Amino acid sequence: MKSKFGRLRVMAILGVFCLLASACLGDDSSGGGGAVEIMGAFVDTEADGFEASLEALREEVDFEVNYNGTPDFNTLITTRVEGGDIPDIALFPQPGLLLDIAAQTDAVPISEFLDAQALEESLIPGFLDAVTTEGGDVMGFPMRMALKSALWYPVPEFEEAGYTLPETQEELNALEEQIRSDGGTPWCLGMESGDATGWVGTDWIEENMLRLHGPEVYDQWVNHEVLFDSPEVRAAFENWNQLWSTEGNVVGGTQGMLSIGFGDSPDGLFDEEPSCWLHRQGNFITSFFPDDVQENLDENVGVTYFPPDPEGFDGSPVLAGGDLALMINDTPEARQVMEFLAEADFGGPWAEQGGWLSPHTGFDDTLYPTEVERQLYQIGAQADVLRFDASDSMPGPVGTGAFWTGIVDWVGGQSQLDGVLQLIDQAWPEGG
């Protein structure tokens, strides 16, 4: 009898231990009182760069600042907000979701704790428009720029072939023709991106909208005041269509566009004899370049401003994106972190590590380790108007839905342009 009781007690203790052990498991992030949790979409080396930039802050403050990166940010932030397990600060790769979550969590506008005016003047003009509510409250700010209006070309082959960098749409068309007549294929244009296939195409349409019609029409388009089924948007689609429907202009034709991963696509630039000569993609694409290219970026690849169309909008617009900070839990500590992230010289260590561009105009560009990055930063800093990725700002059912699938169906030949434009308009939620 006694031994039986003893065994019972051992088991009870074991049970308690097991419960404790499993309770401790999930608990590696939240930290103690006053700690600030930042959640973001970048991981690995990018997260290292961010961590390095946070060091300056950590030395100053007496609370913990923890960064949690997840490639599955959009899903996870949604689930965590639903579940009430909310990070103090979240860094959104897209403004639409930021505004959604800000409304859902009653987050405070940045003017409550920052000099919003000064921030606006320091940033490349146009950045804050994307995170402004209909009521005029600015809910967040960029802490990183993703520049999209970039044209990549192989170095030194480009020059050796006698090509010159185009500065207008017309010169670009002439260059394409020259490359084709030399027996080359002008464009590396792979769009495949798993369930997100389509975004490469929407970026192209956005680029064309901005260059053809300028920021005002662009904004109206984002707000659905200009329909997809309108002469303006149709012109942007057709402009792009000309690029890939021209025989021999794109590697692999339309099958290639939809099969080749967006990250593998620029590899053609670096073939012994470039299998394609031009690539339009955001600055992030360098991380997808082959390792030996990345090691010697400046000797392998050049980048220039994607040429504007003087017959369209008169000016030099750029298309950009960025990671946008939102403070969800309003605490004194979180405010301190937000102030730090908003500083014009934030990100020095990250810039030195590479792969990061400042959204501020006055950033010290000598910190960038490569000429390519300096060039990219300057394209952004010198633009006279910057616009955010339109599809990011459109409602989800359009921006990550019908717009993507419409482009894929159109390029793949499953649908005609008319039907695609009408379907996208129909997908717009009521009241839009």
Add this chain to the structure above:
Amino acid sequence: MLKVLNALIALVAGVGGTVVLFWATNALVERMPPRLSNAVKPYVFIGPALFVVTIFLVYPFVRTIFISFFDERSENFVGVDNYVDIVTDPALRSAMFNNLLWIAFVPTLCVAIGLIVAVLADRLPPRAEQVSKSIIFTPMAISAVGASTIWLFIYAWRPEGTGQIGLLNAIWTGLGQDPIAWVQVSTFRLNTFLLLIIMIWTQTGFAMVLLSSAIKGVPTDTIEAARIDGASEIQIFWRVTVPQISSTIAVVLTTILVAVLKVFDIVFVMTGGNFNTDVIANRFIIELFDFRRFGRAAAIVVALVLATIPVMVYNIRQFREQEAR
């Protein structure tokens, strides 16, 4: 490393904890007076399971039904609007059609192929039977995502003139044709069929194992009797073997059918639902996480569950019948 350790602790603590819990409560109950002990014991064992099922299955399901009658953010009651929306949404309609194709072909082909293999393997020497069945069963052990990745390489496309790394295109170009991006070919929904082959590949082993054991359970005297009466092998198969294993066939069919209704991972990995290959479960993911329309997402799930229920009921009935024999 820390993650591995964490997983290990979780595994040991989780499994160990459950064992200890049952052990301890059982020991407690056994200390009660015998009559009370016997009355309480079943509930001690079924109680935790019931509790967990209620918390993690019944409650969320009831809540999901509730949400499906509310708007995107679950704030305002909208009646059956979400259900009207999902049946009129062209994207979802196309997905439903694809699901019908999956339902029509995957379970039947799995059973048909599984049955053929089971019957043929039954006639092999024991060693060869074991080996051949093991090989066919192997894909069952691969996760759907893993299997899809394998097939991604089989269907892979490379530009004309470069080396084809995809098996199918290697054969195709070997025959002198231009490479084709197979998963993009939606003519006659060819690509959907290419995707459902993957599921057939993974599920046939499951069908084969169950059917094989059922065939071995068919009394030999019935077969011998048929043979003496002069029945051909094909007649024996259709008139003697199949009727006696029909309930197993039904169970296998319905089990695979339920898996097919939920199919998501294969489509997600292979095409992301593009090129007219979308399925209902993927529409749900898109509505919930990309579009954030909770009401619609919930309505899709409820519709999917409603479609599953008759199959489940039939499945359980068949299973009971089989058990009763």
